[in-house]
Amino acid sequence: MDAIECLKTRRSVRSYKQESIDRGVIEDIVDCGRLAATAINLQPWQFIAITDREMLQKIAETTDHGKFIADAGCCIAVFCEKVKYYLEDGSAATQNILLAAHAHGLGACWVAGDKKPYCDEIARLLNVPDKYTLVSLVAIGRPAAVPNPPKKSLSEVLHWERFGG
Ligand SMILES: Cc1cc2nc3c(=O)[nH]c(=O)nc-3n(C[C@H](O)[C@H](O)[C@H](O)COP(=O)(O)O)c2cc1C
Numbered sequence: 001m002d003a004i005e006c007l008k009t010r011r012s013v014r015s016y017k018q019e020s021i022d023r024g025v026i027e028d029i030v031d032c033g034r035l036a037a038t039a040i041n042l043q044p045w046q047f048i049a050i051t052d053r054e055m056l057q058k059i060a061e062t063t064d065h066g067k068f069i070a071d072a073g074c075c076i077a078v079f080c081e082k083v084k085y086y087l088e089d090g091s092a093a094t095q096n097i098l099l100a101a102h103a104h105g106l107g108a109c110w111v112a113g114d115k116k117p118y119c120d121e122i123a124r125l126l127n128v129p130d131k132y133t134l135v136s137l138v139a140i141g142r143p144a145a146v147p148n149p150p151k152k153s154l155s156e157v158l159h160w161e162r163f164g165g
Pocket of ligand 1: 011012065066109110111147
């Protein structure tokens with residue numbers, strides 16, 4: 001699929017078939033994450049790819065709205081050093097990961113990290129040094145169902161030259 005189609009057809013997928021994901025595919029997905037736009041090219045990120053079922057279960061249980069991580073083939077935890085634009089950088093990397101997973105025919109869902117009370121617990125489980133903070137968890141798997149939530153139309157959100165134009 002081309003890039004525009006990939007952008008327009010990505011949706012958050014929260015149910016997965018019980019299939020493992022090739023290591024090479026996971027590496028390619030993270031490779032797309034590490035190439036995201038980043039303020040002053042700091043690249044403050046570190047990515048942890050989790051495929052161990054027991055750890056996936058523990059991470060799922062730690063979250064509030066990410067219980068489906070337990071069924072994923074992989075979860076990528078996006079951590080950033082606490083630089084000024086860590087959240088923008090980590091979010092850009094997360095979006096690249098979502099899109100790369102979709103381009104590989106996989107389903108993925110962003111599970112909140114930043115601002116959640118479980119950030120430190122996830123970092124502890126994954127043995128992450130203190131200078132990094134959790135931005136997101138991305139559950140990835142072979143899609144069992146793809147939802148189609150309503151979207152605002154282009155005319156509702158696009159303004160030409162000035163607001164209301
Ligand atoms: C910052 C952020 C945090 C999110 N956290 C969660 C989450 O914890 N659990 C979840 O199921 N979805 C989460 N999502 C996914 C959104 O629910 C989803 O993107 C939204 O409903 C729109 O659906 P779509 O991605 O299919 O377009 C999050 C998305 C963002 C951007």
